Amino acid sequence: MTILFTDLGKAMRFVWQHGKMWVTASVLFMMLLGIVPIATLWVMKELINTVAGLIQYQPQAYSQALWLLILQFAITVSASLLQNVQRLIDQTFEFRLDHHLQNAMIGKTISVPLTYFDLPDFYHHLNRISGNQGTRFLSPVSNLFLIGKSLITLFSYLTFLFSIHWSLVLLSSLAAVPILLVQSKFGVERFHLIYQQTPMARDAKYTASLLWDRQSAKEIRLFSLGEHLRRRWSEKYIKNIKEVIKLSRRQHSANIGLDAVTALFYGGAAGIIVWLIRTTSLKIGDFVAVGQAVQGTQGAINQTAGLFASIYQESLFIGDFFRFLEYEVPGHDKQKGTRPFPVPLEQGICFDNVSYRYVNSERDTLREVSFMIHAGEKVAIVGENGSGKTTLVKCLMGLYPVSGGQIYFDQSPSDELANQEIYKNITVIFQDFMKYAYTIRENIVFGDIEKISESERMEAASVQTGAASFVQRFEKGYDTMLGRFLADGEDLSGGQWQKIALARAMFASGQIMVLDEPTAALDPDAEMEVFRQFQQLTQNKTTIFISHRMAAARMADRIIVMKDGRVAEMGTHLELTMLDGEYARMYRMQAQWFTDKQDYVEV
Numbered sequence: 198m199t200i201l202f203t204d205l206g207k208a209m210r211f212v213w214q215h216g217k218m219w220v221t222a223s224v225l226f227m228m229l230l231g232i233v234p235i236a237t238l239w240v241m242k243e244l245i246n247t248v249a250g251l252i253q254y255q256p257q258a259y260s261q262a263l264w265l266l267i268l269q270f271a272i273t274v275s276a277s278l279l280q281n282v283q284r285l286i287d288q289t290f291e292f293r294l295d296h297h298l299q300n301a302m303i304g305k306t307i308s309v310p311l312t313y314f315d316l317p318d319f320y321h322h323l324n325r326i327s328g329n330q331g332t333r334f335l336s337p338v339s340n341l342f343l344i345g346k347s348l349i350t351l352f353s354y355l356t357f358l359f360s361i362h363w364s365l366v367l368l369s370s371l372a373a374v375p376i377l378l379v380q381s382k383f384g385v386e387r388f389h390l391i392y393q394q395t396p397m398a399r400d401a402k403y404t405a406s407l408l409w410d411r412q413s414a415k416e417i418r419l420f421s422l423g424e425h426l427r428r429r430w431s432e433k434y435i436k437n438i439k440e441v442i443k444l445s446r447r448q449h450s451a452n453i454g455l456d457a458v459t460a461l462f463y464g465g466a467a468g469i470i471v472w473l474i475r476t477t478s479l480k481i482g483d484f485v486a487v488g489q490a491v492q493g494t495q496g497a498i499n500q501t502a503g504l505f506a507s508i509y510q511e512s513l514f515i516g517d518f519f520r521f522l523e524y525e526v527p528g529h530d531k532q533k534g535t536r537p538f539p540v541p542l543e544q545g546i547c548f549d550n551v552s553y554r555y556v557n558s559e560r561d562t563l564r565e566v567s568f569m570i571h572a573g574e575k576v577a578i579v580g581e582n583g584s585g586k587t588t589l590v591k592c593l594m595g596l597y598p599v600s601g602g603q604i605y606f607d608q609s610p611s612d613e614l615a616n617q618e619i620y621k622n623i624t625v626i627f628q629d630f631m632k633y634a635y636t637i638r639e640n641i642v643f644g645d646i647e648k649i650s651e652s653e654r655m656e657a658a659s660v661q662t663g664a665a666s667f668v669q670r671f672e673k674g675y676d677t678m679l680g681r682f683l684a685d686g687e688d689l690s691g692g693q694w695q696k697i698a699l700a701r702a703m704f705a706s707g708q709i710m711v712l713d714e715p716t717a718a719l720d721p722d723a724e725m726e727v728f729r730q731f732q733q734l735t736q737n738k739t740t741i742f743i744s745h746r747m748a749a750a751r752m753a754d755r756i757i758v759m760k761d762g763r764v765a766e767m768g769t770h771l772e773l774t775m776l777d778g779e780y781a782r783m784y785r786m787q788a789q790w791f792t793d794k795q796d797y798v799e800v
C-alpha cells in the first residue's frame with residue numbers, strides 16, 4: 198500500500214512537471230462539475246414545487262417557473278461545455294504525456310548494457326509497459342480528479358439528505374463498503390493476470406509476427422510451417438483469452454451480488470422516505486428530490502469505489518513503469534571509467550586471462566584467453582562454430598563486461614575507458630550487421646553519425662568496397678530507399694548488403710577495425726576484390742578479422758585459432774602449418790575441395 202502511494206505520488210509529480218496547465222484546469226473543472234448534480238437536483242425540486250403551485254392557480258408561479266427553466270437550461274449547457282472542453286484538453290495532454298513516457302522508456306532501453314537483451318525478464322517487462330502509456334499513466338491521476346468531483350457531489354447530496362434525516366446518510370454510506378472491497382479485489386487480480394500472462398502473450402505476438410513478416414514468408418512456405426505456426430499462435434492466444442474471460446465471469450457474477458446488495462440498501466432508504474412522508478410535511482418536489490439524492494449518493498459512492506479500485510490497479514502499472522526505468526541487474530551495470538582511448542595506439546591490444554560467461558549460461562564461453570595484438574598488425578581469428586570468436590569481439594568492444602581477467606589498450610585497462618571512446622576508436626561490423634530500411638546514404642553514414650554531411654567521404658567509402666558500382670544504377674543514387682518496410686525501396690542481394698555494411702565500416706574509420714566474416718556473402722569476384730583492396734582498406738589500422746576461409750586468414754600477419762572458448766594456437770600461416778595442429782587440419786580440409794580429384798566429374 199505504501200509503495201502504491203509512493204508510485205502514485207511519483208506519477209502526480211511527473212504529471213505536474215509536464216502539465217501544470219492541465220492539472221490546474223482539471224482541478225477547476227472538477228469543482229465546477231462536482232456541484233452540477235446538486236444544482237440540477239435543486240432546480241428540479243423547485244420546478245416541481247412551482248409547477249405544483251401552478252396547478253393550484255398561483256399566478257406568480259409562471260415567471261418563477263420560466264426563470265427556473267432558463268436556469269436549468271443554463272446548467273445543462275454549461276455542464277456539457279465543461280465536459281467537452283475537459284475531454285479535449287485531456288486528449289491533448291494524453292498525447293504529450295505519451296510522448297514523454299515513451300521518450301523515458303526509449304532512453305532507458307538505449308542506455309542499458311547489451312547483456313540486458315539476453316534476459317527474458319527484461320523483454321517481458323518492456324513488453325508489459327509498452328503501448329498506451331499516456332492513457333494508462335494519466336488514468337489514475339484523472340481518476341483522482343474524478344474522485345474529487347464525486348466526493349464534492351457526494352458531500353452535497355449527503356448534506357441535503359442529512360437536512361432531511363441522518364439515517365439516510367448512514368444507510369448510503371454503509372452501501373459503499375462491499376462495493377469498495379469487491380472492486381479492489383478484482384483490480385489486483387486483473388493486474389496479476391496481465392503480469393503472469395506476459396511471457397505467453399509475447400510468444401503469441403512473436404509467432405503472429407512471423408506469419409506476416411516478409412523475411413520469414415519464404416521459409417514458412419518452403420517448409421510448410423504456416424499451419425503449424427498458426428496452431429501454436431492460436432493455442433497461446435486462446436489460453437490467455439480463456440483466463441481473462443474466466444476472471445471477467447467471476448467479476449460479473451460478483452457485480453450481480455453487489456447490485457443486489459445495493460438494491461437492498463435502496464429499498465431500506467425508500468422505506469425511510471415513506472416513513473418521513475407520513476411523519477413530516479415534505480412537498481412533492483422534496484419527495485422526488487430525496488429519492489433522487491439517495492440514488493445519486495449511491496451512484497457517487499459506487500463511482501468513487503470503482504475509481505479507487507481502478508486507481509489501485511492502474512497504480513500497479515505505474516509502479517511497473519517506474520521499476521522499468523530503475524531496472525538494474527546486479528553486476529551488469531559495471532561502472533565504467535572515463536579515461537580517453539589512447540590515440541594513436543602504440544603498443545596494441547592485450548587480452549590478459551579474459552573469461553566471459555553469458556548471464557543465462559552454465560559455463561564460461563571464453564576461458565582464460567590471453568594474446569597480444571600489436572598496433573598496426575592484421576590478425577585473423579579462426580575456429581569452428583561456437584568457439585567464441587564473436588563473443589571475444591563483443592568483450593573487446595565493451596558490449597559485454599568480462600567476468601575475469603582484463604583487456605588493455607596500450608596500458609589502459611578497458612574498464613577505465615568510457616564506452617563511447619571505445620566505440621569511436623574501434624569500428625566493428627558483425628556478421629549479422631543491420632540492414633536499415635532507410636536510404637543507402639543513411640546506411641553508410643550511420644558508421645559515424647557526427648559526420649553525416651560528409652558526402653564525398655561517404656562516396657569514397659562506397660567506391661572502396663565496390664558498393665558504388667550498383668548504387669550508380671539506381672535512379673536516386675545514394676538517396677535510394679532500401680528494403681520494402683518503409684517504402685517501395687530497392688531490394689539488395691546479400692552480397693550487395695555486405696558491401697554497404699563494409700562501406701559503413703570504412704566511413705566510420707576507427708583506428709582499429711574488426712570485421713566479423715566480412716566477405717561471407719560476397720561472390721568470388723567481389724571477395725577477391727575486397728581482399729585485393731584489403732591492405733588499402735585497412736592501411737594504418739590495427740585489424741582483426743574473423744573468417745572461416747583459411748585462404749583469407751593467410752593474408753593476416755598472424756592467426757589466432759579459437760577452440761572451445763580458448764586460444765588453441767597462435768602464429769603466422771607458416772608457423773601454424775608447421776605445427777600441424779588445428780589450423781593445419783582446417784586448412785587442409787578446405788584445400789581438399791580444390792585439389793581432391795575424386796570431386797570432379799569427368800564429362
Ligand SMILES: Nc1ncnc2c1ncn2[C@@H]1O[C@H](COP(=O)(O)OP(=O)(O)OP(=O)(O)O)[C@@H](O)[C@H]1O
Binds near residue numbers: 315583584585587589
Ligand atoms: N547471447 C548469448 N547467450 C548465451 N549464450 C550465447 C549467446 N551468444 C552466444 N552464445 C554461446 O556462446 C558460444 C560462442 O558463440 P559465438 O557466437 O561467440 O561463437 P563463434 O565462434 O562466433 O561462432 P560462429 O563461427 O558460428 O559465428 C556458443 O556456444 C553460443 O551458443
